[in-house]
Amino acid sequence: ITPELKEFEAKALTAKEKTEELELKIYQAVKAEIRPEIPDMQKTARALAALDCIASLARAALKDRYTRPRITNSREGRISIQDGRHPMVEHALKREMFVPNDTELNHNDQEILVITGPNMAGKSTYMRQVAVLTIMAQTGSFIPAKSASFSPVDRIFTRVGATDDISTGQSTFMVEMQEVSHILRHATRNSLILLDEIGRGTSTYDGMSIARAVVEYIDRKIHGFTLFATHYHELSVMADESSHIKNYTVSVKERGKEITFLRRIVPGCADRSYGIHVARLAGLPESLLKRADEILQGLEEEGNNPAPVKSAPEKQASPGLDLFTSPIIEELAHMDVMSKTPIEAMEILFRLSKEAKEGR
Ligand SMILES: Nc1ncnc2c1ncn2[C@@H]1O[C@H](COP(=O)(O)OP(=O)(O)OP(=O)(O)O)[C@@H](O)[C@H]1O
Ligand SMILES: [Mg+2]
Structure with a gap:
C-alpha cells in the first residue's frame, strides 16, 4: 500500500x-x-x-365550415339547429357522407323528443350531436351547422345504453337506475337530458314501464329539454297524451330484405327495429339468422309482442292491468256481480280459481 x-x-x-x-x-x-x-x-x-x-x-x-351560433338570453329557452353535424363522426366517416339534421327544442310543443328507429340508424349519434353542439356553442365556439340558436343550458345530463361501446362497460341495470335517479333529482327546466335506451337491461315489460314512467315524470315535473331514444315503439303513444312530447324517427328505405339507412331525422315513429338485419351485417351465421327470423315470425303471429302500453297514467290503480290483461281479469272487469245469485257467484269463483291455477 x-x-x-x-x-x-x-x-x-x-x-x-x-x-x-x-x-x-x-x-x-x-x-x-x-x-x-x-x-x-x-x-x-x-x-x-x-x-x-x-x-x-x-x-x-x-x-370544416362551421358557423357562428346565436346565443339568445330569452327566458323562454330554445335550442334550434339547422343542418347540424356531429363533428367527430363526420370526421370518422370514410366512404359515407355525413347526413346533417335539424333540431328544434322549445317549452311549448317540443320539450321531449321520443326517437325511435332501426338499429344502426343514427339515433345515438343524433342525440350526442345535439349535446356536443350545445357545449361548443356555450363555450363560444363556432359549430358544424348551417345556422343555430341556443339559450344557455345549466347542465347536460346523459344516460347512455348499456350496449353502447362508448361507455366504459360494467353497465349493470343497477348502475343505469342509479344514473337515472341522479338525473331525475338534479335536472331542471333549463337542463338538456339525453336518455339513450333506458330500461334495456331488464325484462321487456319492466323496462318499458320504467322508460315510460321516466318520460312522464320529466314531462310533468322537470320540463327539461329531453332526447329519448328507444326501441320500445309502444312509447310513441305518449305524444298523443302530452303536447310537449313529439315523436321522431330515423328514416330508412326498405327494398325486400335490404334496408338502406337514410340517416334523416323526421317526424313520426318506427314500427320495426330491423335487429336481425343488423345482426346479418355484423356477420352472424346465416343458419342462426334464418332461425331468428322464424322465431320472430312465430312471435309476431302469436301476438306475443309486448302489448302497447295503454294510457291510464294519472290514476295508476293497478299498473299491471294495462300490461298483463288476462281473460280472467277481463271477465271480472265485465261481470255484473250484483245480478248474480250467491250460488252462481260461488260457481263463478270456483271456475275462475280453477282457471287461475291452470295458468290461464
Ligand atoms: N347523420 C349521419 N350521417 C352519416 N352516418 C351516420 C349518421 N348518424 C350515424 N351514422 C353512422 O351510423 C352509425 C350508427 O349510428 P348510431 O350508433 O347512432 O345508431 P343507433 O340508431 O343509435 O343504433 P342502435 O339502435 O343500435 O343503438 C354511426 O357509427 C355512424 O357511422
Ligand atoms: Mg344507439
Whole structure:
C-alpha cells in the first residue's frame, strides 16, 4: 500500500455519495430559484392551453365550415339547429357522407323528443350531436351547422345504453337506475337530458314501464329539454297524451330484405327495429339468422309482442292491468256481480280459481 493509493481508495469509495449530495444540492437550488416563478409559469401554461384550444376551434371552424351560433338570453329557452353535424363522426366517416339534421327544442310543443328507429340508424349519434353542439356553442365556439340558436343550458345530463361501446362497460341495470335517479333529482327546466335506451337491461315489460314512467315524470315535473331514444315503439303513444312530447324517427328505405339507412331525422315513429338485419351485417351465421327470423315470425303471429302500453297514467290503480290483461281479469272487469245469485257467484269463483291455477 502507498499513501497515494490509500487516498485514491477513499475518494473512489465516497464518490457516489458525494455525487448524490451534489445533485440534491443543485436540484434544490434550481427549485428555490424557480419557486417564485411558479405562479407565472402556471399562468403562462394556462394561457397557452386556452390559446391552443381557441386556435384549434378556429382552425376547425375554418376547415370544416362551421358557423357562428346565436346565443339568445330569452327566458323562454330554445335550442334550434339547422343542418347540424356531429363533428367527430363526420370526421370518422370514410366512404359515407355525413347526413346533417335539424333540431328544434322549445317549452311549448317540443320539450321531449321520443326517437325511435332501426338499429344502426343514427339515433345515438343524433342525440350526442345535439349535446356536443350545445357545449361548443356555450363555450363560444363556432359549430358544424348551417345556422343555430341556443339559450344557455345549466347542465347536460346523459344516460347512455348499456350496449353502447362508448361507455366504459360494467353497465349493470343497477348502475343505469342509479344514473337515472341522479338525473331525475338534479335536472331542471333549463337542463338538456339525453336518455339513450333506458330500461334495456331488464325484462321487456319492466323496462318499458320504467322508460315510460321516466318520460312522464320529466314531462310533468322537470320540463327539461329531453332526447329519448328507444326501441320500445309502444312509447310513441305518449305524444298523443302530452303536447310537449313529439315523436321522431330515423328514416330508412326498405327494398325486400335490404334496408338502406337514410340517416334523416323526421317526424313520426318506427314500427320495426330491423335487429336481425343488423345482426346479418355484423356477420352472424346465416343458419342462426334464418332461425331468428322464424322465431320472430312465430312471435309476431302469436301476438306475443309486448302489448302497447295503454294510457291510464294519472290514476295508476293497478299498473299491471294495462300490461298483463288476462281473460280472467277481463271477465271480472265485465261481470255484473250484483245480478248474480250467491250460488252462481260461488260457481263463478270456483271456475275462475280453477282457471287461475291452470295458468290461464
Ligand atoms: N347523420 C349521419 N350521417 C352519416 N352516418 C351516420 C349518421 N348518424 C350515424 N351514422 C353512422 O351510423 C352509425 C350508427 O349510428 P348510431 O350508433 O347512432 O345508431 P343507433 O340508431 O343509435 O343504433 P342502435 O339502435 O343500435 O343503438 C354511426 O357509427 C355512424 O357511422
Ligand atoms: Mg344507439
